Amino acid sequence: MIQENKTQGFANGVLTQSGLEHLLGIMAPQQKLGKDETVVIREIGPKIGRYAPRTVINAQGDQSDTTYVVNSGWGCTYLDLPDGSRQIADFQLKGDIIGLRADGVNWEESFHAISEMEVLELPTKGLNQVLSAAPNLAVRFLFALARNSAIRGEHLVNIGRRSAAVRLAHLLLELGTRLENAGLADPDGYDCPLTQHDLADALGLTAIHVNRMLRELRQSNLLSFRNGRVNFPNRKAAARFAHFEADYL
Amino acid sequence: MIQENKTQGFANGVLTQSGLEHLLGIMAPQQKLGKDETVVIREIGPKIGRYAPRTVINAQGDQSDTTYVVNSGWGCTYLDLPDGSRQIADFQLKGDIIGLRADGVNWEESFHAISEMEVLELPTKGLNQVLSAAPNLAVRFLFALARNSAIRGEHLVNIGRRSAAVRLAHLLLELGTRLENAGLADPDGYDCPLTQHDLADALGLTAIHVNRMLRELRQSNLLSFRNGRVNFPNRKAAARFAHFEADYL
DNA sequence: CGAACAGTTGAGCGCGTTCAACCATCGTGG
């Protein structure tokens, strides 16, 4: 039990009942768990995928018919541009869904494992049957998608209208809150596998400028990010500085 | 019939069967229309809302329990910032849904009518019942939300990684394609009720710079936007310039 | 040991901003 919590994984790649229930709960905490949901999930033949850090799970333009639900680890979805740069749309943590879309619509983003990841893989084509059999599950997916849309809206505000330092602080606060909501961090900080380059690609900045802004934030005693660890020495001040309000998560 | 198509509205504020079917089709064109869908929509007591141009339909933070589906006109969802500026997350055209989310989650964006709008208003709390009665409809909502998420992803790329002129061209091409998909425009141009200020707020720019970039695009013969009309004298060149690919829509 | 990768710091440039005028159009009231 303690071991399972520590790794946040399913035991030996087996889809345990408690693990699945826990995951669905985090996917959409507002929606109480229906008894049928786990049953129906199992009926559509889910697989458990494990991916090494820094591997591409699904590439831009792939004709994949898989919908993913993150169970452990950090991922990101991004778009590559012709000039070689990329833009990360959002980061995926436990309970986030990726790739759900209409049949025949190409998957125009890439999905990438940042740390080691364990994901639930569901064939998208079985979705229709799943929903008709378990309306609770349909609502759960809807809510998860709605939150995803809200997160992207907040990222748009961040990139479009905020200065580099505020942007950076906002993103690091968001990630901290999301980890907390998934039961994976406490308010004073968290382990973060992102590089400065990842942050830059998510924030529409260069890695060099991210580096400078991190120094500024550290020297202002608002937050620090060094050696894979984010710390909030004064989280209230950081939230005020970044205009961060967790309501959208 | 011709009159209805011209105004793209329901007759006299009445929810006609053909109008409703048409709207659901545009919401998620990939999904063929189930017989039960319109019936169930009617069961949850939909209203038809009409809004004058430049009015707020739903304000940031409102405890609204309404999900909207645009039937005619242009809207936008945006977030206001403490410094008085705002960021438009996306524009809503016919078939787009707004406000779908979990119970108890605040609506953290504002929804604004840009032109005169006609919207279908559905009580969000009835959603659960709707989905259990009509799984086809649930899938339709899922697909509409997934497309919305994809559009926001593309907007993130736009704002995060492209120059002002490319950004602007990309957005105007996207809006043109979306209007075409809804049967409201042809490839050479469309009527556009947006101000340069609206465009600026969507693109993370100032209205002044939008003005300059529009002049540049016009002088390059890529596209023009004057007096409420967008024209594409050379759409292929414009699409190449903007790296616009319509796959995500 | 050396290659590859992530992080760090400095100097100078340029895109998009701010500030400031000014014009055109339109609805409104004296």
Added chain:
DNA sequence: CCACGATGGTTGAACGCGCTCAACTGTTCG
């Protein structure tokens, strides 16, 4: 009927945030 204020659009000048280019420092891994 024109005066007017409000709104949207247009243009110029100068500033500054974040970029580019460049160099250098760890650290990890073959």
